[in-house]
Amino acid sequence: MxxxxxxxxxxxxxxxxxxxxxxxxxxxxxxxxxxxxxxxxxxxxxxxxxxxxxxxFFFCGLNIPGNTANKLGSSVNLVDVNKFPGLNTLGTSLARIDFAPYGLNPPHTHPRGTELLVVIEGTLLVGFVTSNPNKLFTKVLNKGDIFVFPIGLIHFQFNIGETNAVSFSAFSSQNPGLIVIANAVFGSDPPINLDVLIKAFQLDKSVVDYLEKQF
Structure with missing residues (x-):
């Protein structure tokens, strides 16, 4: 037994x-x-x-820069199994990330995949936060540098240069998933109870109302 x-x-x-x-x-x-x-x-x-x-087993188009004319100044082109059926069962996917000067790929997580990022052009400030305690690991990356973001942890990439930046990321999943923290918290459908957000973030109702309208 x-x-x-x-x-x-x-x-x-x-x-x-x-x-x-x-x-x-x-x-x-x-x-x-x-x-x-x-x-x-x-x-x-x-x-x-x-x-x-x-x-x-072929995909083309990652040579084309993404449109960074948005509030964040960034664009992510994720090539996962939904775009590239040949990836099915192979446990991998790829993304191109374009940044305008001071563009941001905001704090987010990939619940099903570790991310390995390489900088192709520009200078990025990157980092991730551990689960318990919430310790930040951060680094400035230049062309040719590589950084890894462990599966499921909140992370970000920020172009701290005055020129455009480009990076590529490989994932340990054919469909790594994406949860953008601000969008998930303040833009869920249906919305999270207002009292929950007010108490969790220790904010006035007017501030929470404003944030929800942004997302």
Whole structure:
């Protein structure tokens, strides 16, 4: 009986520390929007391997700068399994992030993926905050520098230069997910109870009302 309990505990521990996408049991499983397919893996129906072609593993367009003419001065082009079906079951995705001078990719989390960022042009101030205690790890990055943001932790990137900046990020998930902190807190649908926000952030009602209108 004790041996069975130990095996069960080890199995549970293994499942908890396995934070990335599950390992594939086949070479590939190109996603497709066809519910007639008999194979369903990682949230996608699989294309018949006999009909798979080279273009299923090809994506273009990350050479094109994103539009940074917005309040934040940044643009993120995430290439995940939803845009690139060939990524299905492969446990990876990629993003291009463009920054105007002093542009910001605001505090956010990726609940399903670790992020590895490399600076292509410009100078970025980046950082993440640990879960308990809330310790900040921050660094100024220049062209060619790399920084990693652990899965699920709040992080940000800020262009501290007077010129445009570009970075690329690789993720340990085909669909890392995104929770922008300010949007989630002040722009949820339906809204979070006003009294909850007032007490949580120790703000006047007028300030919370203003913040909710922004998001």
């Amino acid at each position: 004790m041996k069975v309990v130990i095996v069960a505990i080890l199995a549970l521990a293994t499942s908890l520390v396995s934070a990335d996408d599950p390992s594939p049991l086949q070479d590939f499983c190109v996603g497709m929007n066809n519910t007639d397919s008999a194979v369903f893996v990682n949230g996608e129906f699989c294309k018949d391997p006999a009909t798979v072609i080279a273009n299923d």
